[in-house]
Amino acid sequence: MLSSLPPSDISTRLIIKQHSVMQARHMTTTHKDERPDPQDISVLVIHNISLPPNQFDNSYIEDFFVGKLNPTAHPFFKEIHQIRVSAHCVIKRDGEVIQFVPFNERAWHAGVSSFQGRERCNDYSIGIELEGTDDRDYTTKQYDALEQLAQAIMLAYPKITLGRIVGHNDIAPGRKTDPGSSFNWQRLRQGLCF
Numbered sequence: 001m002l003s004s005l006p007p008s009d010i011s012t013r014l015i016i017k018q019h020s021v022m023q024a025r026h027m028t029t030t031h032k033d034e035r036p037d038p039q040d041i042s043v044l045v046i047h048n049i050s051l052p053p054n055q056f057d058n059s060y061i062e063d064f065f066v067g068k069l070n071p072t073a074h075p076f077f078k079e080i081h082q083i084r085v086s087a088h089c090v091i092k093r094d095g096e097v098i099q100f101v102p103f104n105e106r107a108w109h110a111g112v113s114s115f116q117g118r119e120r121c122n123d124y125s126i127g128i129e130l131e132g133t134d135d136r137d138y139t140t141k142q143y144d145a146l147e148q149l150a151q152a153i154m155l156a157y158p159k160i161t162l163g164r165i166v167g168h169n170d171i172a173p174g175r176k177t178d179p180g181s182s183f184n185w186q187r188l189r190q191g192l193c194f
């Protein structure tokens with residue numbers, strides 16, 4: 001098992017090898033499948049999630065993405081525990097990066113979606129979930145980790161340009177609102193002008 005990125009060490013540059021973030025914590029899920037074209041990785045989608053809603057710093061997101069959410073742990077979980085979704089990576093409130101799906105495989109994060117007229121964004125996108133909500137500030141450690149992760153992704157998958165980093169709300173308008181007004185797009189974009 002690879003060691004996780006120390007949340008305090010934001011100077012460590014993240015490195016992607018063989019579609020994996022070397023410094024991430026890795027978890028295995030069956031909530032994934034093959035991309036129709038593994039060469040086409042051309043959009044980065046930013047999301048948020050919190051489980052239960054508005055609660056942070058537990059392991060329920062990880063449980064949910066690997067299909068092991070305990071339906072009795074919270075009333076909301078009874079409704080969602082059988083939903084099979086995932087993301088390539090989750091960034092926790094302390095900046096820890098957890099990878100669930102290798103980037104060359106298809107994670108199930110976007111649902112019904114369309115980017116510039118092209119549907120089924122899961123086919124050709126990478127999904128990153130920030131532990132958070134639409135209306136609460138994300139942490140500095142999350143921005144630092146996201147900036148590093150997005151930089152590493154852009155280097156590894158050069159079809160992903162600044163204009164092709166979007167929110168879930170952008171590709172599923174009217175259906176999804178994340179990452180929400182709490183997400184500072186300017187901060188991310190400035191950090192990515194390298």
Ligand SMILES: [Zn+2]
Pocket residue numbers: 046047048109168176178
């Ligand atoms: Zn989302």
